[in-house]
Amino acid sequence: MTALSPQDIHAVILSVKVAVAATLISAPLGFAVAYVFVYLRFPGKSILEGVINLPLVLPPVVVGYLLLITLGRRGVFGPLLEHLGIQIVFTLKGAVLASVVVGFPLLVRSIRIGMETIDHDYIRAARTLGAGWFDSLFTVILPLSGRALLAGMSLMFARSLGEFGATIVLAGNIPSVTQTIPLAIYDYTNTPGGDASALALCLVSVLLSFAVLMLSEMSARSLKKGRDA
């Protein structure tokens, strides 16, 4: 088996960077959105739910293309982004954004399922004991949905590692800039004699995903242990 080329190693590092960034950025956001869906009632809620869940059913290429035409130079927000000096298309930011949008519904779903099982009387008890809304959010709701949040974050991380369609449209496939593992594998499969390298990257991909699974399993267990001990 061939060893990884420097370019491959770069792809691995980029993949991890994108997945970590996407997970960290979307976790607080996902928690907030899950809270809104579980606890608040307002007109237009189902429309918002639809919009958030749309990437789950849309082909990722479509998501990428929609992002491209809204955030691109000639897109709706293009001039604004250019004015702010932010370039998203064909950059690592674009790769992160593509992962965030595609993985977000999975994250929200997971947190939401956990949050819905929290007995409302815990929150009521906290409020009558003098905790304000914000206080009860951080001392009761967040710890009690900790496992669900963790599960959602590992799903998000795994989805980001595998993101292909939206990334290739929005961020392109530029070696050492936006080329993540799936994109590199795609390149190798289109190159005669690239099978060995593709396989090597596949192996890295398997190992990475497995490590994430183990890590999330372990932390979920320690979270549970901390509660029951």
Next chain:
Amino acid sequence: MNLDVDITMKRGEFRLSAGFSVVGQRTGVFGPSGSGKSTLMLALAGLARPDSGHIVLDGRTLFDSRKRINVTPEKRRIGVVFQHAHLFPHMSVTRNLFYGYKRIPEAERKISPDTLIEVLGISHLLSRNVSGLSGGERQRVALGRTVLASPRLILMDEPLTGLDQNLKYQIIPYLLRVLDEFGVPMLFISHSVKEMRLMTENVLVFSKGRVEDILPVEDLARKNMAAGDHSYTNMITVKDPRPRNGLWEYRWGDHTLILTEPGCEGDNVFELSAKDIMLFKRHPEASSARNLLSCSVLGTFNVGNRLGVELACGGERLVCQIVPEAAEEMDIRAGGSVVAAIKATAFGRVF
């Protein structure tokens, strides 16, 4: 406590329309399930918003739809003890206990944690995790958690309902001791007349979302006796148990009672059905009943085809139940005197 409430609330098909004003330390809210007791509790605590009306506690307006006042639950300082303790599962007993205590300004912390922990008898539980506690222990910790937040009023929403029969009444002395020791007023929500009699002085009777009546708890018990085939139950508080010939002797007012039940320190509460008391015109000299008490008749009241007789008995009161024919033969009337015979086995321990 001086609580003035006049609110209306619509929840789906259910409509709560409660107007009442109560003064006193221990008030009961009595009614069948679905009568609006819990909705009232949520409204008082600020956990549900009434459609209109006002809630004023000790001169402080907590809710007023016209003045657009709606104090948030955390600012109302009304503690709630829920039916199922609802201790936070991710915290230890200590962190649960101090959750509210840490959230009030130091100057307003009126309760000493050490004293409270001692009164509730939970010092051995402090380092434990919540999931390992029994139902009764949970409810004691939940009460401690609520009291430590120095509430102006405690709402107890059927706090005994989730506990099994044996445990149920063992927790009452703790509840009463805490309320006495720290002088916290309480609104006790329940559908059990027995719990009402042990915990409260006056009772708000709820029915179909309305306050039907406000009356002393004793009257509630008698009304309940008249309403169904329930017999009236005397709650007898006795002291100073002493063993005597295999039985137990207790002090009850000026009298001594002999029971088969062994006693424990402090107040012992027994229930005695009005049916289990026999009346004699004169002292029967010898009887198999171990307790022969000279009493004077305070009055009688009708309960269907039976008659309730209220007796004054060495500074205490006793209600017994006989048929009108017997009353006529014995010439029972207010001011007369009789001898009440009670078997030593007739007493059932409450706590």
